[in-house]
Amino acid sequence: MKKLKLKGNVRDAALSILWAVENQQAYSNLLLNDTISNYGLADKDKGLLTEITYGTLQHRMTLDFYLDPYIKKKLEPWVRTLLRLSLYQMVYLDRVPERAAIHEAVEIAKKRGHGGIGSVVNGILRSIQRNGLRSLDEINDPTLRLSIETSHPEWLIRRWIGQYGFDKTKEMAIENNLVPRQTVRVNLAATTTEDAIRALEAEGLSAERSPRIPECLFVSGGQPAKTAAFKSGLITIQDESSMLPVYALQPEPGMTVLDMCAAPGGKATHIAEKMQNTGKLYAMDLHPHKVKLIDEAAARLGHTIIKTEAGDARSSGERFDGIQFDRILLDAPCSGLGVIKRKPDIKYTKSETDFQRLQGVQLDLLNEAVYLLKPQGILVYSTCTVDQEENNGTVARFLETHPNMELIPAALPGSLRADSPVQIFPQDFGGDGFFVAAFQKRER
Numbered sequence: 013m014k015k016l017k018l019k020g021n022v023r024d025a026a027l028s029i030l031w032a033v034e035n036q037q038a039y040s041n042l043l044l045n046d047t048i049s050n051y052g053l054a055d056k057d058k059g060l061l062t063e064i065t066y067g068t069l070q071h072r073m074t075l076d077f078y079l080d081p082y083i084k085k086k087l088e089p090w091v092r093t094l095l096r097l098s099l100y101q102m103v104y105l106d107r108v109p110e111r112a113a114i115h116e117a118v119e120i121a122k123k124r125g126h127g128g129i130g131s132v133v134n135g136i137l138r139s140i141q142r143n144g145l146r147s148l149d150e151i152n153d154p155t156l157r158l159s160i161e162t163s164h165p166e167w168l169i170r171r172w173i174g175q176y177g178f179d180k181t182k183e184m185a186i187e188n189n190l191v192p193r194q195t196v197r198v199n200l201a202a203t204t205t206e207d208a209i210r211a212l213e214a215e216g217l218s219a220e221r222s223p224r225i226p227e228c229l230f231v232s233g234g235q236p237a238k239t240a241a242f243k244s245g246l247i248t249i250q251d252e253s254s255m256l257p258v259y260a261l262q263p264e265p266g267m268t269v270l271d272m273c274a275a276p277g278g279k280a281t282h283i284a285e286k287m288q289n290t291g292k293l294y295a296m297d298l299h300p301h302k303v304k305l306i307d308e309a310a311a312r313l314g315h316t317i318i319k320t321e322a323g324d325a326r327s328s329g330e331r332f333d334g335i336q337f338d339r340i341l342l343d344a345p346c347s348g349l350g351v352i353k354r355k356p357d358i359k360y361t362k363s364e365t366d367f368q369r370l371q372g373v374q375l376d377l378l379n380e381a382v383y384l385l386k387p388q389g390i391l392v393y394s395t396c397t398v399d400q401e402e403n404n405g406t407v408a409r410f411l412e413t414h415p416n417m418e419l420i421p422a423a424l425p426g427s428l429r430a431d432s433p434v435q436i437f438p439q440d441f442g443g444d445g446f447f448v449a450a451f452q453k454r455e456r
């Protein structure tokens with residue numbers, strides 16, 4: 013592929029993002045904003061770029077199933093990427109006429125490659141247009157069919173079926189291909205939900221209360237991160253499920269709290285809000301550049317109790333020697349399989365060997381937390397995954413070696429209140445898949 017940028021061209025911009033995701037382990041969500049400015053795209057093109065990029069990633073395996081019979085010769089990998097994103101528009105985007113999608117694809121193929129590649133792309137897309145899509149019913153094995161139909165690797169579908177059964181796996185895989193809801197958390201230390209709604213509406217957005225979490229709003233009609241309400245610290249962009257671990261933690265004003273894996277600070281700032289910005293809150297993360305994001309978020313929201321620390325939380329016992337915490341949150345590094353709807357790349361980058369390694373890190377972090385927790389103190393372990401090895405599996409192994417730690421009910425809001433641990437699936441209410449386990453330390 014020639015190293016050039018077709019400035020102002022949304023499809024070429026999508027091709028460059030997808031190329032980087034597939035070949036340079038880049039993250040699509042991080043590349044989107046940079047690409048919009050590098051390509052000089054208008055704000056109105058952001059919607060189409062996001063739709064094509066995410067949609068093509070979400071449906072990649074289905075698109076390959078449709079394309080494969082037409083690909084007779086070995087293609088350069090970027091040409092397949094171009095075919096996928098063009099076919100995505102033809103199959104899934106009603107507002108893009110098929111001839112426009114084909115025309116754009118051929119133009120990009122000629123400029124990025126040469127006339128011959130343009131003809132190949134034209135031939136393949138026109139043949140599919142003429143013949144129609146092949147039926148997924150050609151696949152006899154139900155597991156393989158679900159894998160191709162929902163574009164989740166077969167090993168992952170098999171793993172989930174083993175853990176949750178076919179029906180639940182199907183619901184989850186279908187839900188993962190929907191467009192995620194935009195949710196924000198109101199900074200209740202600075203404003204009320206009513207005032208935050210009014211502020212967003214005054215800027216032309218719509219905001220609706222979540223039926224589950226008082227400080228959670230569903231926002232549409234604009235980009236909340238660009239609003240004055242966001243810049244002045246009235247709101248934080250956060251998924252609804254991601255607000256649950258802090259409920260389970262039950263932080264109170266004046267307490268001493270540790271957030272062991274805190275960046276970029278979504279939950280640390282939520283804890284500060286629940287503590288009404290009084291007491292002590294230590295927020296640690298392995299990566300110094302990520303710790304900066306916590307500082308920035310705290311400054312924007314006006315939280316002064318957060319003290320950040322870059323370092324490995326597996327040595328937090330040494331770092332915080334002499335401090336006993338009322339509350340410790342371990343929002344652990346995990347496979348992220350609960351957030352596929354938001355980050356579709358995840359389903360293609362994980363492998364079955366990841367889980368055991370992650371469980372090892374999770375247990376090391378949990379073990380460290382125990383020694384820093386006061387008797388009667390609460391430790392919350394959360395992940396944004398649905399994998400049982402990292403969730404119930406990690407909890408079971410932790411409890412085996414810590415008889416002084418007891419599972420307690422997770423104090424979630426309203427109808428979500430539940431025994432601990434709690435597994436939230438993406439299909440439960442449209443939020444991320446999340447796992448929350450709350451433990452209390454017994455008196456010695």
Ligand SMILES: C[S@@+](CC[C@H](N)C(=O)[O-])C[C@H]1O[C@@H](n2cnc3c(N)ncnc32)[C@H](O)[C@@H]1O
Pocket residue numbers: 272273274275276277278279280296297298299302323324325326343344345346
């Ligand atoms: C799930 S994310 C945390 C999200 C954060 N709690 C929030 O709500 O914004 C996990 C974090 O753990 C950090 N991390 C991974 N290994 C770590 C370690 N050994 N010590 C401290 N932080 C670690 C990663 O850098 C990542 O930022």
